[in-house]
Amino acid sequence: MKLFVGLDVSSFDMKVCFLDGEGEKLDAFSVTNDFPGATVLKERLLNCVADDKVDILKIGLESTSVYSFHPSMFLHHDEDLKSLGAQVFVMNPKQIANFKKSYSDMNKTDEIDAFVIADYLRFGRNQMSVVKESQYVALQQLTRSRYQLIKMMTKEKQHFLQHVSFKCNTFTQEVDSSVFGNAMMELFLEKFSLEELAHMPLEELASFLQENGKNRFGDPECIAASIQKAVRSSYRLDKVVEDSMDVILGTSIEVIRTFKKQIKEIDKAIKKIMAGLTQTLESIPGIGPVFAAGIIAEIGQIERFDDETKIAKYAGLYWRKHQSGRFTAEDTSLSRNGNQYLRYYLVEAANSVRRHVPEYQEYYVKKHSEVPKHQHKRALVLTARKFVRLVDALLRSHQFFTPERDVKE
Secondary structure: OEEEEEEEEOOOEEEEEEEEOOOOEEEEEEEEOOHHHHHHHHHHHHHHOOOOOOOEEEEEEEOOOHHHHHHHHHHHHOHHHHOOOOEEEEEOHHHHHHHHOOOOOOOOOHHHHHHHHHHHHHOOOOOOOOOOOHHHHHHHHHHHHHHHHHHHHHHHHHHHHHHHHHHOOOHHHHOOOOOOOHHHHHHHHOOOOHHHHHHOOHHHHHHHHHHHOOOOOOOHHHHHHHHHHHHHHOOOOOHHHHHHHHHHHHHHHHHHHHHHHHHHHHHHHHHHHHOOOOOOHHHOOOOOHHHHHHHHHHHOOHHHOOOHHHHHHHHOOOEOOOEEOOEEOOOOOEOOOOOHHHHHHHHHHHHHHOOOOHHHHHHHHHHHOOOOOOHHHHHHHHHHHHHHHHHHHHHHHOOOOOHHHOOOO
16 A cells, blocks of 8 residues: 655644545545644554555655644654654645646645645655654754854844944954954943044053953054054044944944854754764864754755755755757856755855865865856855765765865866
8 A cells, every 4th residue: 555645734733635546535634733633643544554554655744844843753753653664754845836836726725735745745756754863853953043143143243343334434444353353342342432542552552452352463553553543534423423333332242242152052062962973074174063063964864865966956056057049048046945054054164174175175266267257156156066975975984084085076
């Protein structure tokens, strides 16, 4: 017997449709999206196959964030369903929507969507189960939260730079030091007016920077002189406006520091889980536990993918083709599909690897020089695409990285 189960999941309930191998509807019903409801679903599924030998049992549902997580994990880990060889698939809603277009005059209802999902499974369009084991789920939640924190911190830093320019419009042009360093942030937290900074003794300002920069400045007096040059050449604000800028900058600094602290805590939790996983990605120069975790958490078991091309497509590391007749466009956009988290960690990891492995740096430089536009972005994404082959090879073979055994073009 072949049985295909489609679930249309919402926060409140799950619409269920059972199809056999010929596409005949065997059952359709609704259960609540909670533990009792999932238990009822399991019992009805077991009753459906009680008198038959099960050849194929596939259960599919769309990825709907937390709504699909619990039922998918419940069904995936259930021992009774495992004994029947059940596979659980959490699928991209776009794939289901595109498949549904093949049906004519079909309405949009939850019951129909459950049927479409089951039929999608029946046609064998799904290639892999994206339900992961517990350690990968735990890692994924941590690495995705870290990704969101990084995005929020980046946005807050942009907000901070905007108001730095309000207070001292030539600061970032004249001062050759990061405004996000501890010394510069402490300088803005002190709420010095531009006039106070302009007339402060150079030695006193240099001492302030060196003390708060933990003696990391090679030439603090040079930095102090550039700050005073920026201050003297900047526009002056009315006091009430300057005071408001000081309040905003102080608040922004505290927000950025909070984000940094939260990211450090998440990094500790990631390293703790990674210490218990057997993997060889950290043997690649430039790859630490955080980048390795981000990649592993999204890929999960490498056996879910047939080869490295499937991983690249899953991450969205490919360009769309634009061709008509004999014309083929050279300037095409990177696909917007794919797993954004996996793409982020692959690209960031590749950017780090190219700084440590000459082969990847040479490849990046070669790709950078090939086109007149989007050089860095294109070269970095292509380097990430090359990096995918190495990731796939190491995860499948469980071997450590050596330059001689790298995956060649």
